[in-house]
Amino acid sequence: MQAATRDPVEETPSMLWGLDPIFSAFARLYVRDILQMTESTQVPGIYFYNSHPIYKVDVLGTVVFKRERDDFFCYGVDDGTGVINCLCWKNDLLKEEGDPTGSEGKHTDGAQGGFNPVAELKKLRQAQQSRCHLEIGELLRVRGPVKTSRQQREIMASVYYKVNDPVMAVQIAWMMEVPQLYRQCYDKPFQLQPNAMGDSAINPLGKATNIIKEFVKQKSVSRFRPYDVQDLLQPLISSQPQTASEDQEPVAGPSSCQQLRQLLKEALQVLQDEGIVFRKVKSQDEVYHVTAEDKDLLMAVKDIIREDSKREKYAERGCHILHILSAVRQRYSLNVSKTALELVLKSLECNSDIVSTSENHYTMF
Structure with a gap:
């Protein structure tokens, strides 16, 4: 089908797409919606569902047609709402057609009663073929980016495998989860927070957490101590207005150093609550481990x-x-x-x- 386009004024600027968590996830959309998504006019290969930027999806469905080439399988997957082509590339094990029986015969005597690498490789190849080589009527789960080729919407699989589901437990679980995702995420329009465009009125705690996140990302550190990032937050304290009205007496408050330590403590707690950092061992020597690193x-x-x-x-x-x-x-x-x-x-x-x-x-x- 011809890919639809949307008016560029309706699109969120591409630099803000990362603020939508759906953009970084494999969206579990119905095939009908994948086929009807509109393509971005800013970046080809990015699509929009209800203002959410999407480029990779997760689909579970039945194989209704198949085509095999030397380098890939092409499966038509039907999830009950529509059919979409899934281009599933073969890996090296699937491409190797040769049966190493000759080599296996050479190694059998020496490896009898022990580990036979050729025999194990053969088993691995057979297992992988059984999971990746599907027939019509079998259940396939596929993940990957969405592409438009020759005016046809398709999925370029990065992961795919046959799902053994004799009592339909996986399909029932899927049918229960996907509507919840639609209600909680996909059907709620992507709305930027008031300060998402860089408004200077963003609260200091939000700025502090973003500064630490940026520090961790740029330096690729796996662990750090509070004093490693404390100085980075100093401008946030210095920029806070300290003026009082003329008819008020000055009130003693926390010093800048105390404010800085409190801001740092709160920012680190927010990062712990989000799971971005954690303390492997709680001791006087505060060491924070970066989860992703x-x-x-x-x-x-x-x-x-x-x-x-x-x-x-x-x-x-x-x-x-x-x-x-x-x-x-x-x-x-x-x-x-x-x-x-x-x-x-x-x-x-x-x-x-x-x-x-x-x-x-x-x-x-």
Whole structure:
């Protein structure tokens, strides 16, 4: 279908799109809405649903037609509201057609009773083929950016796999979650806060948290102490008006140093509440770990999901977020909050290290 366009005056300026959390997420939209989204006139490849900028989506549906080429599969996916083409690229294991039986025969005698890398590679290839090679009527979950090619809207899959759903548990969970997302997020227009355009009237606490976030992002630090960022907030204290009316007596108040320490304390608390930072160990030496940059925390979460997903209890649906949180607190730090863990899980899922099987369950391929 021909991609629609919208009047540029109706679009939010592209520099503000990042303020909409939906822009950074895989939007779970109905296929009907993906096909009807209007394309941005500012940046090709960005689309709008109800004023929300969107460029990547998450779809679950039934394969109604397929086409295979040397480098990719093209699946037509029907979610009950429409059909969309999904271009699913093959990886190297799927491209290699050769059966290494000859090589396997050479290694069998030497590796008998031990680890046979060729045989294990063959098993891996077969497992991957079974998850990525779908037939008509099977259930497919696909994530990726939306593209318009030859006037046809399609999804360029970054992650795709066959969903085994014999009792329709996954589909029922999906049908319950998506309408909630529409009500809570997608159907609410993207509205900028009054100060989003850089109004100088923004409160000092909001400025302070943004300054620390920018510091963490620019320096790519994994940890810091309060005195590392304290000086950055000094201009916020100096710029506050200290004048009093002529008919009032001057009132003694907190000194600038006290105000600065209080502002810093409140800003760090906001960042902890948002899960952006956390304190691995609470001691007199205040060290704040940056959640997204803490490689040890990411590795600990991956190890927990990898190990526990193999247990019979979690084999079908994966590990619940509360189970992961409990395990992380036992193995890594008691001070990891649920919001911090959610940021870690989102990061791992965006990197395709893990996948969510339902709203609060995660597993590995």
